[in-house]
Amino acid sequence: MLDRSGIVRPVHGMSGNLMLGDATSTDVLSSGCGPEFCLLKTDQQLLVMQTGATPTLVRSPFPTGPAIFAFRDHTAWIYYPQDGTLTRFSDNATTNLSAPNLTGEVLSLRVTTNALEFAVRRDGTVWIERQDGALVDSLPDADGPVLLLENAILYTSSDLVRLKRTGANTIDFPVPQVQRINTLGPRYAQITTADHVYALKLDSGKGTLSQLPEPTSITRTVRRR
Amino acid sequence: MKTRANRIWFAALYLTLSLGTVEAQSSITVSAITGPLETALINGGTFLLGQTAVGDTASILLRVRNLSSAPVDITRYVALGAGFTLVARNVPFTIAGNASYDAILYFTPTAAASYSANLQINTFATQLLASGIGPPDLTILPTCNTSDPHTILFGNVQKGQTRTCNFTLRNPGTTPMNIPAFFITGSEFINPQPLATPFTLAVGQTISFSIQFKTATVGVKSATLSIQSQTFTLTATSFDAPLPTPVLDFSGTLTGGPATIASGQQVYVAMRLPSPAPFTSTGVLTMTLIPDSSLVTDDRAVVFLGTGLTSVPFSVQQGSTAVLLSGQIALGFQTGTTSGRIRFTLSQIASGFVSDPTVDLVIPRAPVELDLTQTGRTSGFLFVKLTGFDNTYSTGPLSFAFYNASGSLLQTVPADFSKEFQAYYQGTLTGSLFNASLQFNVNNAADAVASVEVTLTNSAGTTHSGRIPF
Numbered sequence: 161m162l163d164r165s166g167i168v169r170p171v172h173g174m175s176g177n178l179m180l181g182d183a184t185s186t187d188v189l190s191s192g193c194g195p196e197f198c199l200l201k202t203d204q205q206l207l208v209m210q211t212g213a214t215p216t217l218v219r220s221p222f223p224t225g226p227a228i229f230a231f232r233d234h235t236a237w238i239y240y241p242q243d244g245t246l247t248r249f250s251d252n253a254t255t256n257l258s259a260p261n262l263t264g265e266v267l268s269l270r271v272t273t274n275a276l277e278f279a280v281r282r283d284g285t286v287w288i289e290r291q292d293g294a295l296v297d298s299l300p301d302a303d304g305p306v307l308l309l310e311n312a313i314l315y316t317s318s319d320l321v322r323l324k325r326t327g328a329n330t331i332d333f334p335v336p337q338v339q340r341i342n343t344l345g346p347r348y349a350q351i352t353t354a355d356h357v358y359a360l361k362l363d364s365g366k367g368t369l370s371q372l373p374e375p376t377s378i379t380r381t382v383r384r385r
Numbered sequence: 386m387k388t389r390a391n392r393i394w395f396a397a398l399y400l401t402l403s404l405g406t407v408e409a410q411s412s413i414t415v416s417a418i419t420g421p422l423e424t425a426l427i428n429g430g431t432f433l434l435g436q437t438a439v440g441d442t443a444s445i446l447l448r449v450r451n452l453s454s455a456p457v458d459i460t461r462y463v464a465l466g467a468g469f470t471l472v473a474r475n476v477p478f479t480i481a482g483n484a485s486y487d488a489i490l491y492f493t494p495t496a497a498a499s500y501s502a503n504l505q506i507n508t509f510a511t512q513l514l515a516s517g518i519g520p521p522d523l524t525i526l527p528t529c530n531t532s533d534p535h536t537i538l539f540g541n542v543q544k545g546q547t548r549t550c551n552f553t554l555r556n557p558g559t560t561p562m563n564i565p566a567f568f569i570t571g572s573e574f575i576n577p578q579p580l581a582t583p584f585t586l587a588v589g590q591t592i593s594f595s596i597q598f599k600t601a602t603v604g605v606k607s608a609t610l611s612i613q614s615q616t617f618t619l620t621a622t623s624f625d626a627p628l629p630t631p632v633l634d635f636s637g638t639l640t641g642g643p644a645t646i647a648s649g650q651q652v653y654v655a656m657r658l659p660s661p662a663p664f665t666s667t668g669v670l671t672m673t674l675i676p677d678s679s680l681v682t683d684d685r686a687v688v689f690l691g692t693g694l695t696s697v698p699f700s701v702q703q704g705s706t707a708v709l710l711s712g713q714i715a716l717g718f719q720t721g722t723t724s725g726r727i728r729f730t731l732s733q734i735a736s737g738f739v740s741d742p743t744v745d746l747v748i749p750r751a752p753v754e755l756d757l758t759q760t761g762r763t764s765g766f767l768f769v770k771l772t773g774f775d776n777t778y779s780t781g782p783l784s785f786a787f788y789n790a791s792g793s794l795l796q797t798v799p800a801d802f803s804k805e806f807q808a809y810y811q812g813t814l815t816g817s818l819f820n821a822s823l824q825f826n827v828n829n830a831a832d833a834v835a836s837v838e839v840t841l842t843n844s845a846g847t848t849h850s851g852r853i854p855f
Contacts, residue, residue, distance in 0.1 A: 370651055
């Protein structure tokens, strides 16, 4: 979990019963978690964190600023909005990929069976496009952060967070003032607002929204399991 | 004529000498001064000092005037008698012509009795008479009491309310008792029927009076009751009225739906008063988990969401029934994964509540809750991973029913992991969450197994996972 002050903490428990662990990293601009590991981007560094372990530095040159992550199994794709470059991360090493041919502000990234897909805001509309610019979908009512998931899209529209699943009805959650949406592991998305941080459980039919407790000193005693 | 004249001269001489002696005595006068009143003392006479309460001290100023223009030597100045003390210059001393000298005479009776003393100034003598009288008996009637003989306690009195203390005053002596002073200083204590002073208490007479305390502010209040020469401190502690006992409402959820009071939930608590608050106040709402299971003492997931703590401040404005929790109308908290009671207590309200505000929210025992089931297989092995919680901390008996692709039961494998679960849960502070990974050696039959259904039993019931495909 990446809080508003750039501190990353592990989250224990399950929907409706969440506990925060000790801070593992600070000054983090972006974070994302796949099934095997999490990636953290500070202004100058990229860190990889296996489940339950401390973050380690990925020793490669990276663009400064935030990053956008996508995960599948043991591999992650990293897009750097600062310069529009794209890399792949696996086996603790990065490989530079050809930059996507996109116009607009890249908001999110996902890996499908066939290709990388990007959420791009252009001319006031969010478009879902492939790396070569081929159009996949659009979100005309999206007006804030967007998170592309494997079989769904999570985005904000007015004071709602909308979970748009492939082949299913869109589910709305009343969450105003959303500032950021990012992954919180393979089963949860983190929704950060001006006042609170929420965890949205994604694998249940209708989605379950829980508020994360604010971090306090008592979380330091949470037993690792 | 001459003889007569001589005789007259001798007589005059005698008279002159005689007058000289008289002058030595009569050139001074003695008076007693009490306030503006000056009373001449008569040589050879008596002077009444009046009554003085036992233990008190009365005083008068004695003034000796030299009426002549010649100085007068004072060679003796005493007041001889028990209870009397004269504070005067040591003799001999001289009073200049037409001058005066003041000394103070004190009278301090030690018992209710008559006293006398002989005042002597050179050859001037007069008898001083006084009497010691016992003070009036002040009796404090029940509801009020004393911490010492001169402090009267009105007790704790709610702000704006009146506390009345009743008293009797009796003359225990054998002579009528003059009460020159009877008054209260301090505006919050009043005598509703003040007595005009001075007044006299006849022998054995008893009068009744009352003093009422009322104030508009909280705190320790005091005043002084003066009776005769005695003073009594009146004291009371004023406090706010108790708050109406708040009502706690647990019906809300994060998404606005009705709350389910069970483990693994985020519930919103709101607080209101059944009647307007009599004053603005702030306090603390604290929740404490009382687990059913003896294996654990706490569940640290039971916290308020906004603070991550088990206590939050609350506030209510005077005249309002709405109570804000951390400044909000309602505040979310987690019920944890432990059955028992979440006790909500209120504190730091000095005036307390009309009745006990403690509320217990019962978290019922429930069958095992499965959050995630995962399966896997390798050559010769099947894997089952269960994630969930058991709020009774009593699970252990598990059963695994394996099915083939056509849905036929291949085999049921019972297992009892009670000891493992008990050891795992013992002393935990993070609730009953568990991740259980199980491995089954099926030799070469792994491919024949298509799904598994897990049954978990605890003291509250049985949970079926449903068919989980491999």
